[in-house]
Amino acid sequence: MGEDLYGHHADRIQAAIASDAAAKSALVASWRRSSNLHRLDPADRSPPRYLTEAELGQAGQRIEPLVQAAQSSLDRLYLAVGGVGCCVLLADRDGVPVERRGAPVDDETFRSWGLWTGSVWNEESQGTNGIGTCLVERRALTIHRDQHFHTRNTLLSCTTAPIHDHEGNLVAALDVSSCRADLTEAFANLISMAVVDAVRRIEGENFKMAFPKARILLAPVTDKGSGALIAVDADDLVVGATRSARLALGITQQCLDKPMPAADLFGWAERGSKILAEAERGALQRALARADGNVSAAAQALGISRATLHRKLNRLDVHRSH
Numbered sequence: 001m002g003e004d005l006y007g008h009h010a011d012r013i014q015a016a017i018a019s020d021a022a023a024k025s026a027l028v029a030s031w032r033r034s035s036n037l038h039r040l041d042p043a044d045r046s047p048p049r050y051l052t053e054a055e056l057g058q059a060g061q062r063i064e065p066l067v068q069a070a071q072s073s074l075d076r077l078y079l080a081v082g083g084v085g086c087c088v089l090l091a092d093r094d095g096v097p098v099e100r101r102g103a104p105v106d107d108e109t110f111r112s113w114g115l116w117t118g119s120v121w122n123e124e125s126q127g128t129n130g131i132g133t134c135l136v137e138r139r140a141l142t143i144h145r146d147q148h149f150h151t152r153n154t155l156l157s158c159t160t161a162p163i164h165d166h167e168g169n170l171v172a173a174l175d176v177s178s179c180r181a182d183l184t185e186a187f188a189n190l191i192s193m194a195v196v197d198a199v200r201r202i203e204g205e206n207f208k209m210a211f212p213k214a215r216i217l218l219a220p221v222t223d224k225g226s227g228a229l230i231a232v233d234a235d236d237l238v239v240g241a242t243r244s245a246r247l248a249l250g251i252t253q254q255c256l257d258k259p260m261p262a263a264d265l266f267g268w269a270e271r272g273s274k275i276l277a278e279a280e281r282g283a284l285q286r287a288l289a290r291a292d293g294n295v296s297a298a299a300q301a302l303g304i305s306r307a308t309l310h311r312k313l314n315r316l317d318v319h320r321s322h
Contacts, residue, residue: 007043009042009043009151009154010041010043012146013031013035013042013149014035014042016031017031017032017035017036026137026141027128027143027147030123030128030133030136030137030149031127031128031149033123033128034123034128035127038123038125038127040125040127040149040150042127042149042150042151043151044150044152045152047114048119048120048121048125048126049119049120050114050116050118050119050120051096051118051119055118056096056098056117059092059094059098060092060098060099062092063092063098063171063172065206065209066163066202066206067090067098067099068209069205069206069209070090070174070202070205070206072201072205073198073201073202073205074088074090074099074101074198075101076198076201077101077174077176077194077195078101078102080194081191081194082101082102082103083103084178084180084187085103085106085178085179086176086177086178086180086191087100087101087102087103087106087110087115087176087177087178088100088102088174088176089115089117089174089175089176089177090163090172090173090174090175091121091135091172091173091174091175092171092172093135093170093171093172094120094122095120095121095122095123095125095126095131095132095135095173096118096120096122097115097117097118097121097175098117099117100115100117102115109179110177110179113153113155113156113177113179115156115177122135123135123136126149126150126153127148127149127150128143128149129148129149129150129153129158130143130158130159130160130175130177131158131160131175134161134162134173134175135162135173138162138170139162140159140161140162140192140195140199141159142157142158142159142160142188142191142192143156143160144158144183144185144188145157155179155181156177156178156179157177157178157179157183157188158175158176158178159176159177159188159191159192159195160173160174160175160176160195161173161174161192161196161198161199162199163199163203164203164242164243165203165206165210166206166210166242167240167253168241168243168246168253174195174198174199174202175195176191176194176195200227203227203243203244204227204229204242207229207231207240207242210240211231211239211240213233213234214231214232214233214239214240215231215232215233216229216230216231216232217229217230217231219241219244219248219266220266221244221245221248221249226244226248227242227244228241228242228244228245228248229241229244230242230245230262232262236261236263237259237260237261237262238251238255238260238261238262238265239256240256249265277316280312280316281316281318283302284302284309284312284316284318287302288318295309295310295313
């Protein structure tokens with residue numbers, strides 16, 4: 001990379017920072033943070049900093065459940081983008097990749113660019129970049145080539161989306177990076193859709209692992225693909241909600257700290273007597289189904305007499321198959 005390029009890119013960055021563009025452009029606002037807040041120089045050629053093996057191990061342990069939940073989604077995403085010269089990185093909330101997928105033939109290239117586990121890609125050390133800026137702005141984004149702050153990173157195109165844990169906290173970022181010069185904006189948009197889709201799967205799998213004994217419901221929201229999931233216990237009380245569900249339904253942590261019937265949350269609340277009747281009817285129906293329609297066996301399973309079960313079936317108008 002020649003001196004002219006370093007100088008031209010640095011001048012362009014400084015001119016944008018000096019203008020009023022930061023008020024209108026999230027990208028220039030990030031450049032301004034990189035320069036004014038973090039005191040970085042766009043022409044700096046220092047390679048990315050790496051954690052020690054011990055530090056990297058600790059970083060991975062801190063988000064171990066999420067890493068486990070992400071494995072199949074990382075593999076699936078890599079199958080979609082690996083063949084066109086991209087690598088997949090799962091970074092923690094400090095901007096450090098702890099998991100990676102990439103073609104062995106590209107390893108040397110990606111390692112030289114710092115697109116490797118243990119490298120530090122937060123905005124504080126690398127300036128504007130996919131992983132670091134995504135974590136600061138808490139949104140999915142693409143930093144394409146010369147949108148990067150450091151000139152040395154302007155051959156990269158990085159598409160990243162934030163990952164939230166089962167309590168809605170930002171804990172990681174999923175990134176697809178490429179060094180290909182022919183990566184078009186249209187193809188970058190396709191990569192972005194794949195990354196966001198993978199994040200939804202990772203968050204969903206992590207959510208299910210966090211509530212292994214709960215029923216997982218898709219919240220009744222307009223965007224069915226938003227990943228708005230609710231965890232409900234055996235008593236139909238809400239015990240968990242993904243970030244998407246919290247935003248869509250106005251659920252706060254305070255709401256989850258006290259018992260909340262799922263029916264109330266979804267606006268399905270009925271009069272108390274009707275709720276009890278429905279619950280009793282459901283219990284009878286399940287008992288009959290398990291007993292294959294045998295009333296005596298169902299009554300025995302419920303701990304009541306056959307006559308009592310008959311009375312309840314008639315009162316609740318439960319029709320059974322013979």
